[in-house]
Amino acid sequence: xxxxxxxxxxxxxRYGVLGYLVGSVLFTIHYFYTEYQDAQPASPIRPRTMxxxxxxTFDVENIHYSPQIMKWKSPGHTEHEIEEDAVLHKVFANTxxxxxxxxxxxxxxxxxxxxxxTITTLITFDRYPIFSKLVTNYQGPISVSIHISDDETxxxxxxxxxxxxxxxxxxxxxxxxxxxxxxFDRQFNMWRNVARFFARSNYFMMLDVDFHICTNLQQxxxxxxxxxxxxxxxxxxxxxxxxxxxxxxxxxSATFPKNKEALIQLVQEKKIxxxxxxxxKGHNATDYEKWYVSDAVYKVTxxxxxxxxxxxxxxxGTPWCDERFVGYGANKAACLFEIYISGIDxxxxxxxxxxxxxxxxxxxxxxxxxxYNRKLYQNFQEEACFRYSRHFVRxxxxxxxxxxxxxxxxxxxxxxxGFKQVMAQFSQV
Numbered sequence: 001x002x003x004x005x006x007x008x009x010x011x012x013x014r015y016g017v018l019g020y021l022v023g024s025v026l027f028t029i030h031y032f033y034t035e036y037q038d039a040q041p042a043s044p045i046r047p048r049t050m051x052x053x054x055x056x057t058f059d060v061e062n063i064h065y066s067p068q069i070m071k072w073k074s075p076g077h078t079e080h081e082i083e084e085d086a087v088l089h090k091v092f093a094n095t096x097x098x099x100x101x102x103x104x105x106x107x108x109x110x111x112x113x114x115x116x117x118t119i120t121t122l123i124t125f126d127r128y129p130i131f132s133k134l135v136t137n138y139q140g141p142i143s144v145s146i147h148i149s150d151d152e153t154x155x156x157x158x159x160x161x162x163x164x165x166x167x168x169x170x171x172x173x174x175x176x177x178x179x180x181x182x183x184f185d186r187q188f189n190m191w192r193n194v195a196r197f198f199a200r201s202n203y204f205m206m207l208d209v210d211f212h213i214c215t216n217l218q219q220x221x222x223x224x225x226x227x228x229x230x231x232x233x234x235x236x237x238x239x240x241x242x243x244x245x246x247x248x249x250x251x252x253s254a255t256f257p258k259n260k261e262a263l264i265q266l267v268q269e270k271k272i273x274x275x276x277x278x279x280x281k282g283h284n285a286t287d288y289e290k291w292y293v294s295d296a297v298y299k300v301t302x303x304x305x306x307x308x309x310x311x312x313x314x315x316x317g318t319p320w321c322d323e324r325f326v327g328y329g330a331n332k333a334a335c336l337f338e339i340y341i342s343g344i345d346x347x348x349x350x351x352x353x354x355x356x357x358x359x360x361x362x363x364x365x366x367x368x369x370x371x372y373n374r375k376l377y378q379n380f381q382e383e384a385c386f387r388y389s390r391h392f393v394r395x396x397x398x399x400x401x402x403x404x405x406x407x408x409x410x411x412x413x414x415x416x417x418g419f420k421q422v423m424a425q426f427s428q429v
Contacts, residue, residue: 068083068084068085069081069082069083069084070082070083070084070087084103088101088103091197092190092193092194092323094190094322094323094324095184095187095190095323096182096184096187096326097182098182099180099181099182099184099187099190100150100180100181100182101178101179101180101194102178102179102180102181103178103194103198104176104177104178104198105146105161105177105178105179106165106171106172106175106176106177107176107177108141108142108171108172108173108174108175108176109172109173110141110173110174112141112200112201113201114201114202115201115202115203116140116141116201116203116218117140117141117201117203117204117205117217117218117221117312118140118141118142118143118199118200118201118203118204118205119134119138119140119141119142119143119204119205119207120142120143120144120145120192120195120196120199120204120205120206120207121134121142121143121144121145121195121206121207121208121209122144122145122146122147122188122191122192122194122195122209123144123145123146123147123209124146124147125146125148125153125157125160125161127209127210128160128161128164129164130209130210130357130359131144131164131209132164132167132168132171133212133253134209134212134213135168135170135171135174135175136168136170137212137213137253138174138213138217139170139173139174140174140218141174141176141199141200141201142174142175142176143175143176143178143195143196143198143199143200143204144175144176144177144178144195144209145178145179145180145191145192145194145195146161146177146178146179146180147179147180147181147182147185147187147191148161148179148180148181149181149182149183149185150181150182150183151183154181158179161177161179165177176198176199176200178194178195178198180194184326185327186326186327186328186369187323187326188325188326188327188331188332189321189322189323189324189325189326189331189332189334189335190321190323192206192321192332192335193320193321193323196315196320199315201315202314202315202316203231203312203313203314203315204312204313204315205239205310205311205312205313206310206311206313206332206335207310207354208310210356210357210359211241211310211354211355211356211357212253212256212354212355212356212357213239213352213354214256214257214258214259214263214352214353214354214355215258215259215260215351215352215353217239217352220349220351220352224297224349226296226297227297227347227349230297230347231312231314232314234314234317234318234344235344235345235346235347236311236312236313236318236336236339236344236345236346236347237297237311237312237313237346237347237348237349238286238300238309238310238311238346238347238348238349239309239310239311239312239349239352239353239354240274240283240286240288240291240309240348240349240353240354241274241275241283241286241309241310241353241354241355241356242263242267242272242273242274242275242353242354242355242356243272243273243274243275243276243355243356243358244271244272244273244355244356244358245270245271245272245273246271247358248358249271249358250355250356250357250358251357251358253355253357256355257272257355259351260350260351260353263353264292267292272355274286274288275356279306281304281306281307282306282307282308283307283308283309284302285300285302285303285304285307285309285346286300286309286348287300287301287302287348291348291350294348294350295350295351296350297347297348297349297350298347298348298350299345299346299347299348300345300346300347300348303340303346303408303411303412304412305333305337305377305381305412306333307333307336307340307346308332308333308336309336309346310354311336311346313339313344318339318342318344319335319338319339319342320335321334321335321338322334322335322338322380324376324380325373325376325377325380326369327369327372327373328366328369328370328373329366329369329370329371329372329373329374329377330370330373330374330376330377331373333377334377334380334381337380337381337384337412338384338388340408340412341384341385341388341408341409341412341413342388342408342409343397343404343405343406343407343408343409344408345408381412381413381416382416382419385409385412385413385416385419386419386422388406388409389406389409389413389423389426390426392405392406392409393426
């Protein structure tokens, strides 16, 4: 038998059901908003629209991405995990923050030989064309940090990155791209470390993007057992650097000499000179006169703290570049100084070399930043000397059988006023 409910009760039930539905919707919206409002974009960020070159837009803020998770197992087979962002924030803790690192924004399809040399370099959007030339020339593993300013130009420059990567077929074959998005320009040492951290071979070459490798470096290394022995020992291997006397001659790398004999001819004709010969401390320790007549790897014996060669290094065991250096001046010198005093020697390859490709400089910016970094570098040298000295003393590498490891440090750090007196007391404690 059907029982009719009073109209007032029916109306109340209807309002109750409607209220339940509204509450459910609001709860769901609140849940997803609080769960994902701070989510970081996963790599790579795909363009929302890409109708023509240079015109893509990227929903960095408006699309929700799952946070990347790093997992590992302990000896007891217990699995652990941590967010990738937390790991990268710690790894690059000395950088200016906030900064978002997107590893393998693009990843090369090839699996690289662990014994290969990965070029590690850093670029901004205005260096895309010259970077593409480097990729085509080397045709080997490259790990590149690309800085994108987090401002109104971000979408345009990310779009240009996509255009560049897809325009050159060698990019997909050989290049791993790691994007750094933040508001801080010229964190050069941080960008160097990012490129090295994600390199996929045992050796890496610190190379500025505007230098052209003129020889078949990979073939020479494969055929030179002494060079490979030096590299495997953990020493640094130097490629001498040159530039054209007339800047107009240095724009087209296709015209550069392709072997040592052709280079020496241009040097004798005074068309090419050592890189930045107006600042001899930067490269003279390479000993160019010796290089011109050498046919074997030789050791650098006149290192000094302004030396800034282009080097191949072992990824494992080489100190990292100090990320407190921001801007032009001393950033690479500081990196190479720490490498040297850590006990790593420098050796010069006999056949290979790089030539600088001409481009305009931001001289006023460089001048001001060099002034700041010059003072920072002075303090850094003293700090690094005492830091490594303490390590060598504690590890029994200061005197006796292990003394060879600390020889480079003593050679350089003894030049600091009061250093020998302090270490004489410290080593007796």
